[in-house]
Amino acid sequence: MDASPPPHAAWYRTESRGDTFRLIVGGQWVRSEARRLDPNLYTLDAGQHSAAEFDCGAIERLDTVGAWLLLRTKRSLEHRGVTVQPVHVDPKYKALVHTIDHECRAPPVPQPPKPTLTRRLDRIGRGFVHALHQGYELVGFFGLIVFETAATVLQPRRLRIAALVRQMEETGLNATPIVGLLSLLIGVVVAYQGSDQLRRFGADVFTVNLLGVGVLRELGGLMAAIIVAGRSGSAFAAQIGTMKLSEEIDAIQVTGFNVVEVLILPRLLGLMLTLPLLTFYSNIMGLIGGAATCYLDLGITIPAFLHQLRDAVSGWTFWIGMIKAPVFAFIIGLVGCHQGFGSDRNASSVGRHTTQAVVESIFLVIAADAMFSIIFSKLGI
Amino acid sequence: MSAMPEQDVAISIQGLVSRIGGHTLHDHIDLDIFRGEILAVVGSSGSGKSVLLRSIIGLQEPSAGRIEVLGQDLNNLSGDALVHVLVRCGVLFQDGALFGDQTVAQNVQTPMREHTDLPQKLMDEIASVRLSMVGLPPDAASKYPAELSGGMRKRAGLARALALDPELLFLDEPTAGLDPISASEFDLLVRELQQSLRLTVFMVTHDLGTLRATSDRIAVLVDQKIKVGTITSLAQDPHPWIHEYFTGMRATAQL
Numbered sequence: 001m002d003a004s005p006p007p008h009a010a011w012y013r014t015e016s017r018g019d020t021f022r023l024i025v026g027g028q029w030v031r032s033e034a035r036r037l038d039p040n041l042y043t044l045d046a047g048q049h050s051a052a053e054f055d056c057g058a059i060e061r062l063d064t065v066g067a068w069l070l071l072r073t074k075r076s077l078e079h080r081g082v083t084v085q086p087v088h089v090d091p092k093y094k095a096l097v098h099t100i101d102h103e104c105r106a107p108p109v110p111q112p113p114k115p116t117l118t119r120r121l122d123r124i125g126r127g128f129v130h131a132l133h134q135g136y137e138l139v140g141f142f143g144l145i146v147f148e149t150a151a152t153v154l155q156p157r158r159l160r161i162a163a164l165v166r167q168m169e170e171t172g173l174n175a176t177p178i179v180g181l182l183s184l185l186i187g188v189v190v191a192y193q194g195s196d197q198l199r200r201f202g203a204d205v206f207t208v209n210l211l212g213v214g215v216l217r218e219l220g221g222l223m224a225a226i227i228v229a230g231r232s233g234s235a236f237a238a239q240i241g242t243m244k245l246s247e248e249i250d251a252i253q254v255t256g257f258n259v260v261e262v263l264i265l266p267r268l269l270g271l272m273l274t275l276p277l278l279t280f281y282s283n284i285m286g287l288i289g290g291a292a293t294c295y296l297d298l299g300i301t302i303p304a305f306l307h308q309l310r311d312a313v314s315g316w317t318f319w320i321g322m323i324k325a326p327v328f329a330f331i332i333g334l335v336g337c338h339q340g341f342g343s344d345r346n347a348s349s350v351g352r353h354t355t356q357a358v359v360e361s362i363f364l365v366i367a368a369d370a371m372f373s374i375i376f377s378k379l380g381i
Numbered sequence: 382m383s384a385m386p387e388q389d390v391a392i393s394i395q396g397l398v399s400r401i402g403g404h405t406l407h408d409h410i411d412l413d414i415f416r417g418e419i420l421a422v423v424g425s426s427g428s429g430k431s432v433l434l435r436s437i438i439g440l441q442e443p444s445a446g447r448i449e450v451l452g453q454d455l456n457n458l459s460g461d462a463l464v465h466v467l468v469r470c471g472v473l474f475q476d477g478a479l480f481g482d483q484t485v486a487q488n489v490q491t492p493m494r495e496h497t498d499l500p501q502k503l504m505d506e507i508a509s510v511r512l513s514m515v516g517l518p519p520d521a522a523s524k525y526p527a528e529l530s531g532g533m534r535k536r537a538g539l540a541r542a543l544a545l546d547p548e549l550l551f552l553d554e555p556t557a558g559l560d561p562i563s564a565s566e567f568d569l570l571v572r573e574l575q576q577s578l579r580l581t582v583f584m585v586t587h588d589l590g591t592l593r594a595t596s597d598r599i600a601v602l603v604d605q606k607i608k609v610g611t612i613t614s615l616a617q618d619p620h621p622w623i624h625e626y627f628t629g630m631r632a633t634a635q636l
Contacts, residue, residue, distance in 0.1 A: 031546060035498050063546040064578070065499070068510050095577035100510055346481035346527050 008060060010037055014044075021049035021082070023073070026058025029066025041073045046082045057088030067097050134342075134360075141338045145268065148260040158258075163266035171232040171267075172274025176281060178231070183215075183223050183282040187289025190214055195298050204298050208305055209312035211290035216313055220283035221321045222369060225328035228275055229361040233336035236267055237357035240340025241350035249341075268333035275329035276322055283321060316381050324372055328365045335361040389416040390449075391549055391581040392437055397446035399432050406432050408605035409446070416548075419575055419582040419595050424602030425622065430585040433602070434553055437583065438472055439463070451548065468496050471547035475554050477538030479526035485512065485537045486522040492544040511540040516570060532563040536570075543574070550575070552584035556591050568594035601626070 010033035012025040023044070027033070046052050054074065059066075074084045089097065152158045194210040240263060243249050252259055287309070294300040300308070339357035343349045392414040399407040406429030414420050424430050435441040437448055439455035447454060453466050479488045489508040493499055499507070512522055515536040526534055535555060542550060555571065556564035568591050575582050575595075586592065592599060592612060599615060601608045603622050608615070616627040 031497055031499070034503060035500060038500055038503050064510065064514075064543075065503075065507055065546070068507060072506065092579075099514060099573065099577040344527060348482040 009033060010066065012037070012041075016047075016049065017053075019049060019051055021046040021052040022055060023052065024055040024058065025070065026060070028061040029059055029069065030061055030063045031065040034065045034069060037069055041069055042076075044073055044077075046077055046080070050082060052077055052082050052084045054084060054086040055088055056086055056090070056093075059090065059093070062090075062093045062096065064096065064100065067093070067100050071097065071101055137342070138334070138338055141341075142334060144260065145264060145334060148258070148265060149268075152261065152265060158261055159269075160262060160266050163262070164270050167266045167270030168274050170235075171228060171271050172278055175228060175231055175274075175278060179224050179227050179278050179282050180285045182227060183220060183285040184289035186219055186223055187211065187215060187286035187291075188293050190219065190286075191290040191293035192297065195294070199298075205300065205304075205308055207294060207298060208290075208300065208308040211287065211294075212309045212313040213317055215286035215290065216283050216317050216321045218321070218369070220286050221279045221324050221328065222365070223286075224275060224278040224282040224325070225332065225365045226362055228271070228278065228329070229332045229365060230358055232267075232271060233332045233361040234354050234358045236333065236336030237339040237343070237354040238350060240337060241343035241353055244341065244343060245345050245347070245350060264333075264337045267337060268330065271329040271333040272326045275332075276325040279322060279325040283318070320372075320376060320381065324369065327368060327372075331364045331368060332361045335364060390414070391416045391451060392583065393447075393449045394437070395447045395449075397433075397436065397448060398444045399429060399436060399441070400444040401432065405605055407436075407602075407607075410605075410607045412600060412607055412609065414581060414583055416581050417579060418597040419571070419584065420598050420600060421592050421596035422583070422585045422600045422602060423587065423592065423626065428602040429605075430602055431553060434551055434583065434585050438470060438551060439467075464496075468492070468545050469547055470549045470551065471542030471545070472551040473535065473538045473542045473553065473555060475557065476531070477526065477534035479534060479537055479541065481526055484523050484525055485517070485529070485540075488526070488537060489540045489544050492541065496545060508540075508544075511543055512537070514543070514574065515540045516566070531558050532560075532567070535559070535567065539570075539574075543578070546578065548581060550580045550582045552582065552586075554585055554587065556586065556588045561590070564588060565590060565594065571595050 008028050010025070010027040010029045012023055015022045015024065029037075054070065056070070070086075074086070077084050086097075191207055191211050194207040194214075195204055198204055198206050198210070240249070243252075243263075249259060249263075252262055291300075291302060291305045294305055295302065336357045339353040339360070343353035390413045392412075394410055394412040397407050397410040397412075398405070410433075422430050422433060432441055436443050437450060437455075439450075442456055448456070451466055451469055453462070455463060455466060458466065479485070480491065483491065486505070486508045489511050490504050493504050493507065497504075509519065509522060513519070517533060517536050517540065521529065521533060521537065526537070529537065539552075539555075552571065556567050559567060571582065571584075572595050574580065582595075584591075584596070598609055598611060601610075601615060601618075601623050603620055608618065608620070608623065610618070612627060615623055618624055618627075
């Protein structure tokens with residue numbers, strides 16, 4: 001212990017009186033003192049004595065942490081065969097000491113082990129198995145949706161028109177400002193980069209070809225899909241996850257509704273109807289951005305731009321971009337709803353699944369786009 | 382502060398007005414909570430019991446009036462001074478409000494880790510002391526909140542509220558959602574801990590059993606005002622709601 005402890009600090013000293021080992025404690029045995037007292041008390045030893053006395057008469061304040069330190073010391077001495085007798089305990093602390101002594105027989109809580117190489121490998125393995133399991137579940141979910149969609153097609157009255165229209169407004173109409181702005185900027189970027197490169201060959205005018213094919217075939221649809229995945233895929237997962245959290249899904253079920261019909265189909269169909277429209281709009285905005293850049297940077301007038309564009313793109317170029325849109329929409333809706341239903345009933349799980357929905361749907365959209373490219377090139381389109 | 386009463390005041394509410402969304406919940410309420418007592422607040426649903434609790438712990442700014450907790454007005458405090466008062470308060474929220482991504486033991490240790498410099502081993506020991514004090518079995522420590530029953534979550538929430546040896550303990554409907562046996566166990570636990578840790582308890586409750594088993598005084602929120610008394614004194618009150626509450630079917634059924 002320090003030679004001159006500050007006033008009211010917790011202190012203890014030991015002495016031998018005959019056969020008895022005495023621990024005299026005093027001051028404020030509270031939480032803020034514990035760090036200093038803890039290590040020494042751990043190693044406190046009664047030597048050869050078989051009896052010990054804890055003199056608590058000088059204690060000014062005692063909280064749970066202080067009381068535990070004393071009790072722990074008492075127990076560890078008793079464990080070594082020393083009989084311990086507390087003396088001069090202020091009656092006002094008796095209840096606290098009794099509560100802790102009486103209730104706490106449990107050994108300390110084991111902490112989760114520190115990460116080691118084996119644990120890291122274990123995590124990687126678990127992650128992989130989890131990903132496989134996710135894929136398996138997604139296929140199951142896909143089957144369920146297809147089944148329910150077919151049932152709805154056979155019985156169109158089951159379709160919830162009001163919910164469908166609301167979803168179309170939310171996922172489609174409300175997304176137009178951001179989709180439009182970003183596509184416009186992408187058009188500008190592609191035109192600038194294209195003209196920079198092509199100018200070296202004196203082929204400036206082919207910037208229009210690059211822009212037309214690039215935007216119509218790939219970029220327009222991809223931009224729209226990625227923005228929608230971020231906006232609506234996450235919203236689906238978060239909405240459904242939160243509904244699960246607050247037992248709304250259970251309530252929907254016991255009210256006699258079909259959950260897929262009420263929650264999933266309006267979202268999925270709404271997205272499949274609006275994403276092609278958004279893709280078309282995104283294409284137009286991309287071309288406008290490109291045309292403006294061509295005019296300002298290369299001096300290609302609008303009629304010249306349109307003339308060149310008509311030569312550059314065929315109907316197929318446009319339709320290839322459009323065909324992909326409903327597929328992307330299906331992927332985004334499916335993944336978003338699946339992640340929402342897959343979340344557990346706590347806040348952090350909803351957040352994790354929402355993130356997962358965005359990451360997974362963007363990944364699958366781009367993977368699907370690559371597949372389309374391969375298929376179309378094999379078909380020679 | 383007003384003239385010191387003979388008892389030590391832990392929380393003092395003066396002229397509290399709470400208006401939420403154009404709706405007045407409290408209209409110039411005065412209430413003192415003394416050190417070492419258990420004060421229970423009752424009132425019909427929507428009478429502003431929880432708002433009162435939230436106002437005291439600084440989660441809701443009063444529209445007018447002054448609330449002093451341990452001699453400090455939380456609404457005028459910030460930074461370290463605010464934290465200094467808050468660590469002397471423990472709050473048990475209605476469903477425990479345990480952090481879902483932490484085990485029960487980690488939940489109990491979180492306040493200690495943030496506000497103390499205790500070594501990890503000692504924190505582990507203290508956490509298991511707390512958990513056994515609130516009557517949780519040792520294997521609950523490594524479980525996640527989602528794996529616990531409602532009653533266990535409340536006990537774990539109480540262990541976390543007590544983590545820093547608070548002077549004031551706030552309980553928001555501590556027995557709501559518990560079966561009668563668990564509820565009376567919880568009442569006993571609160572009483573026992575209040576005595577051994579010498580806590581001042583402010584609790585919001587609907588449970589007449591809890592009122593009888595634990596409270597020293599009862600504050601009733603009616604018509605935007607507050608009336609304080611004991612069960613026997615309030616049962617004599619002429620106000621129809623208070624009279625019905627303390628002498629009605631449910632009250633007499635439990636006698």
